[in-house]
Amino acid sequence: MPDQTTVPDQTTGAVAPSWLDVPADHPFGLQTLAYGVFSTEGTAPRVGVRVGDLVLDAGACAERAGMESGEVWLAPTLNPFLAQGRQAWGAARAWLTEVLTQDTHRDCVEPHLLPLEQVRMHLPLDVADYVDFYASEQHATNVGRLFRPDSEPLTPNWKHLPIGYHGRAGTVVVSGTDVVRPSGQRKAPTQSAPTYGPSTRLDIEAELGFVVGGSTELGQRVSVDDADEHLFGVVLLNDWSARDIQAWEYVPLGPFLGKSFATSISAWVVPMDALAAARVPVPRQDPEPLPYLVGAGAAYGLDIHYEVELNGTVVSRPEYRDQYWSPAQMLAHLSVNGASVRPGDLFGSGTISGKDPGTRGSLLELSWNGAEPVALSDGSTRSFLEDGDEVVLRAWAPGPGGSTVGLGEVRGTILPARP
Amino acid sequence: MPDQTTVPDQTTGAVAPSWLDVPADHPFGLQTLAYGVFSTEGTAPRVGVRVGDLVLDAGACAERAGMESGEVWLAPTLNPFLAQGRQAWGAARAWLTEVLTQDTHRDCVEPHLLPLEQVRMHLPLDVADYVDFYASEQHATNVGRLFRPDSEPLTPNWKHLPIGYHGRAGTVVVSGTDVVRPSGQRKAPTQSAPTYGPSTRLDIEAELGFVVGGSTELGQRVSVDDADEHLFGVVLLNDWSARDIQAWEYVPLGPFLGKSFATSISAWVVPMDALAAARVPVPRQDPEPLPYLVGAGAAYGLDIHYEVELNGTVVSRPEYRDQYWSPAQMLAHLSVNGASVRPGDLFGSGTISGKDPGTRGSLLELSWNGAEPVALSDGSTRSFLEDGDEVVLRAWAPGPGGSTVGLGEVRGTILPARP
Incomplete structure (x- = not known):
């Protein structure tokens, strides 16, 4: 189910330039890069990254791009990614920013972007305590x-x-x-x-x-x-x-x-x-x-x-x-x-x-x-x-x-x- | 670590007869059949059943005996077995009682019994709430x-x-x-x-x-x-x-x-x-x-x-x-x-x-x-x-x-x- 976020006081700010057509005032632009767990009909839940009104199938993309340790995004919850710790989270965010802003990655990334309305969102984590x-x-x-x-x-x-x-x-x-x-x-x-x-x-x-x-x-x-x-x-x-x-x-x-x-x-x-x-x-x-x-x-x-x-x-x-x-x-x-x-x-x-x-x-x-x-x-x-x-x-x-x-x-x- | 249970008021009762030499007054005889999770040096944690001062490697035994659904005992916690529900628990207990009491099963079961002092016990379940x-x-x-x-x-x-x-x-x-x-x-x-x-x-x-x-x-x-x-x-x-x-x-x-x-x-x-x-x-x-x-x-x-x-x-x-x-x-x-x-x-x-x-x-x-x-x-x-x-x-x-x-x-x- 897509979010329908309203942002009453939108500020026109500098958002990282991307080869993707994300409006500068979009609350889920590259400044955000939120993580969730999604599935499409007939596929298993896995980690997605929200980019504008699209969801990046992060594990599939990372696998294709040969990114190390991206396999944690094939899991049905964020927990394996959470287990990796601060350094891995920072590296993952830097990598996502890179592949979404540098045009050379476009062919590799684009096939793994899905419209929000085509995905079903799941509980993003297996809550421990x-x-x-x-x-x-x-x-x-x-x-x-x-x-x-x-x-x-x-x-x-x-x-x-x-x-x-x-x-x-x-x-x-x-x-x-x-x-x-x-x-x-x-x-x-x-x-x-x-x-x-x-x-x-x-x-x-x-x-x-x-x-x-x-x-x-x-x-x-x-x-x-x-x-x-x-x-x-x-x-x-x-x-x-x-x-x-x-x-x-x-x-x-x-x-x-x-x-x-x-x-x-x-x-x-x-x-x-x-x-x-x-x-x-x-x-x-x-x-x-x-x-x-x-x-x-x-x-x-x-x-x-x-x-x-x-x-x-x-x-x-x-x-x-x-x-x-x-x-x-x-x-x-x-x-x-x-x-x-x-x-x-x-x-x-x-x-x-x-x-x-x-x-x-x-x-x-x-x-x-x-x-x-x-x-x-x-x-x-x-x-x-x-x-x-x-x-x-x-x-x-x-x-x-x-x-x-x-x-x-x-x-x-x-x-x-x-x- | 073996338990050292003391039973101050031991009652001499009828315990199910077994081909195993478990004293009738043993608190972990066949009347009990408690479950735990154990490992031995170099092996992964898995479900064990306590019989007297021995631990039955339940998953390995069930596999060898061709018991259906015994593979849950190969897990590192009791959770998959717990998920099966009351009917499976009853069937498992009946099966354990049978193989430990009927002499025909002895050759199949005996190799999977380990002395308590050779095993290390783990947290038996992944506690949900x-x-x-x-x-x-x-x-x-x-x-x-x-x-x-x-x-x-x-x-x-x-x-x-x-x-x-x-x-x-x-x-x-x-x-x-x-x-x-x-x-x-x-x-x-x-x-x-x-x-x-x-x-x-x-x-x-x-x-x-x-x-x-x-x-x-x-x-x-x-x-x-x-x-x-x-x-x-x-x-x-x-x-x-x-x-x-x-x-x-x-x-x-x-x-x-x-x-x-x-x-x-x-x-x-x-x-x-x-x-x-x-x-x-x-x-x-x-x-x-x-x-x-x-x-x-x-x-x-x-x-x-x-x-x-x-x-x-x-x-x-x-x-x-x-x-x-x-x-x-x-x-x-x-x-x-x-x-x-x-x-x-x-x-x-x-x-x-x-x-x-x-x-x-x-x-x-x-x-x-x-x-x-x-x-x-x-x-x-x-x-x-x-x-x-x-x-x-x-x-x-x-x-x-x-x-x-x-x-x-x-x-x-x-x-x-x-x-």
Whole structure:
């Protein structure tokens, strides 16, 4: 399924010149070179690289061009490529740029370019461990106010460590996968006992997902300054959440069934190398974190603009640059106890919410727990998701020379609960 | 590394007669037929079946005997076998019993039996998703009293659902793997800010782990009565826990780094089929759980006797039969929201603790948070683990005809924190 990325504020920037006819303002030009896994009718899933509205059959092309180590792209997931590590990722990107810009490679490459509409996209990686963080101060504050009105909104640990928890790797799905409304236990404060049934407070969480590559041994940690060695790229992530199930289950061991029914990610993984121009300082951290969370690598966040669309209406425009904890801090914290990382590990940023109500990343916050329903363009309103609702997250970032780096979209439609 | 299972109360029972010289009271006789993954010097890891103090090279034997579908045992993990499902597991067990009992198969089988001391054991499965439950009422009560002294020890949801959370699949390790003391943030109530350093409250949790096979589609649930179709077998599980890290991090999203540094499981997976004689009713559940947690399949627990040994001293003898929530209830709850299950999913029971202090499954409880240190036979005492300490969990269950089913052991030694 092709992405339909809209880029409201397109900047006319210098995009690497290519023998391919990719418009300079295309969010998936050569400044991006996102990776995914695709198949065509009758062929096996394999790695593809998006170039404009085309998909390069990367493994076949590399094989024909005699590129060493390109056989990892014949695999049905990005995991073997992720396992190769930072040096190989850099070499691969340099090679792709070369063959797409130097005219001498045209005859070799062109036969391996397929129109987006002819391919089917698959989950790009076999998710090893999935961790979800909670790195937006405003989101944590909002949720604290709504879930624990009688306490301080931020727990005492919040500004000392990036709070996170493990989620279910096996239910991470690719953009376009329908989401069945989950059933489970929930208990309203006014009820004396829980009841069972379909969630009535089904929500989204607009997040950024970080795809990890390389690996470490058990007992070894990844420092903030080594984090770049393991951060391969990013995906858009929708952490679907059943608020009623979550509220009843989460004390004392955290969210479980309120989250584990599905987590959607975009089909295209945008390499960190494409986001160099999007690096921005993280907000000031006060109190100063402990030394293992401090260092040059810890200091940058990302300037990524989001759009949350519900049934065709853009209901929010979160800004990733507002996130309190940086990608390197999340990875360093995740492994500081010696937990090993593996190719295909995925961690989410947590919901991206800003101070302005129009920048909140969940319906729980946008509708303020139902007190202020969100208006849609068809005249209806939503506090939470109804059956048939379609949610699309889109995002883009500044690229080199005024270009725009597209992050594509993550899309999902709610199906009714099963009996 | 061979297990050194001790069976204090050996019962002389009728064990299936074999042409092999396995003592009738051997916990790994034909009543057990546990699966693991082994290698010998210079050979690749593959599935083995334990028979007494021997390991059957199951794939090689099946190949030679012309057994269909035995090639899954040539894999380096149990996952392909787990994927085959209940019917294949039953057929495999029947075949193993036949070739080990009928003398006509002796010439074919005997060359594939290796002494335990000649093999190296590996992690038996590639863990897909790992979930840890909290199914012992007494453990949850004890922890509630210690961690939240000002509240009711059991949270309001505890008797309505089996509380659980996802853990880190990538740090599940096989028995015998050393455990590096984790470092991280911790804050004593008397301190104004957290400090970083090695955990000073490193603990164990004696649990039973359930290995899941077969698979379901996203949106589909496993009912309590279908649970047996997916419960392949059990392992012993030590959920190493850094109490100081856990106490500081776990509000509001649950345990993370306090657990994710390592989880040890036994090398041998004992099939549920070997535990038929160990089925016992679960304790009375009051209030009656919601209907999705009720049914014939939900009604049985397991009569498994544990020994927790610390540096050669048995410090506790937990009884699995005291667990409040049944295996089928845990699996049905885990999937009630439509979360799919995959071959290699693993879920832990939570710490097994009884009412008697001598049956508690963690040092936190045994030493009552350090107030009553545990005495060891060398004259020393322990509130929590010290570097160099070795912990061994052992367990066994009643088998058919008065025999004993061994669950082997899970062993680990604490290494000092890395700088």
